[in-house]
Amino acid sequence: MAASTLDPRREAPDAGPPPAGLDHERPAPRPPGEDPDVDRWLVGRVVEGDADAYEELLRRHRDRIYRIALRVLANPADADDVTQEIAIQLWTGLAGFTGSAAFTTWLYRVVVNRCLNVRRRRRPTEELTETVHPSSPGPEARVVAGQELEAGLAALADMPEELRVALVLIQLEGLSYAQAASVLKVPEATVRGRLARGRAHLVKQMRSWA
Numbered sequence: 001m002a003a004s005t006l007d008p009r010r011e012a013p014d015a016g017p018p019p020a021g022l023d024h025e026r027p028a029p030r031p032p033g034e035d036p037d038v039d040r041w042l043v044g045r046v047v048e049g050d051a052d053a054y055e056e057l058l059r060r061h062r063d064r065i066y067r068i069a070l071r072v073l074a075n076p077a078d079a080d081d082v083t084q085e086i087a088i089q090l091w092t093g094l095a096g097f098t099g100s101a102a103f104t105t106w107l108y109r110v111v112v113n114r115c116l117n118v119r120r121r122r123r124p125t126e127e128l129t130e131t132v133h134p135s136s137p138g139p140e141a142r143v144v145a146g147q148e149l150e151a152g153l154a155a156l157a158d159m160p161e162e163l164r165v166a167l168v169l170i171q172l173e174g175l176s177y178a179q180a181a182s183v184l185k186v187p188e189a190t191v192r193g194r195l196a197r198g199r200a201h202l203v204k205q206m207r208s209w210a
Contacts, residue, residue: 039103046094058087061104065111071168072115074157078122082114101182108175108183112165119161155205163198170195 039060045053065086069079089110097106156164169180170191177195181188 036102036104040099043094043097043099043103046091047097054091058090061107062087064104065107068108068111068168068173069115071156071172072112072161072165073118078118082111082118086110086114105179105182108169108173108179109185112169112183116161116165155202158205159198159201163194163201166191166194167198167202171199 039057042053042057042060046057062083066079066083069082070076073079073082093110097103156167159167165184166180169175169183170177175183177188177191180191184191
């Protein structure tokens with residue numbers, strides 16, 4: 001969502017001074033998701049109508065949104081669509097962010113739910129091939145590089161969605177069991193069980209690479 005669609009005449013109320021690491025005029029660049037206090041301050045500004053804070057929050061987390069969407073959907077075009085949709089949703093959807101959990105936890109939940117809705121609407125995912133890999137260099141390109149990793153992603157794409165999401169959040173995104181349980185709104189024991197079954201599925205599918 002472009003800032004030009006916002007009312008330029010609207011002035012955001014004073015949300016107080018920015019946390020350490022942010023300029024008074026505009027947030028300073030930081031690695032995405034590194035500082036929850038910065039995210040919380042930016043969210044407060046966005047809710048108050050600050051377009052610059054919205055752009056900064058989106059800049060910090062756009063790569064994360066796309067990466068999760070690509071891993072869950074296994075389709076770059078669908079992942080890009082989800083990223084664009086969530087970028088628009090953030091402007092209005094943040095009113096529902098209560099701050100009871102970290103912003104990134106809330107964001108993971110939004111992305112996962114949107115991806116699952118997309119998966120349920122379309123036909124089963126086709127096997128990933130070199131032609132659907134992201135073309136720009138970077139972390140995601142390195143993850144999908146190589147035939148063995150292609151086979152792993154194909155096995156992930158063929159996995160039941162509840163197992164796939166658990167693997168994406170814990171195995172690939174590095175969330176703890178507690179964090180993944182919070183995102184999925186299920187007990188930790190359920191997350192552990194899904195992860196175990198997902199890993200067993202991968203081992204079975206990847207035996208030829210052993």
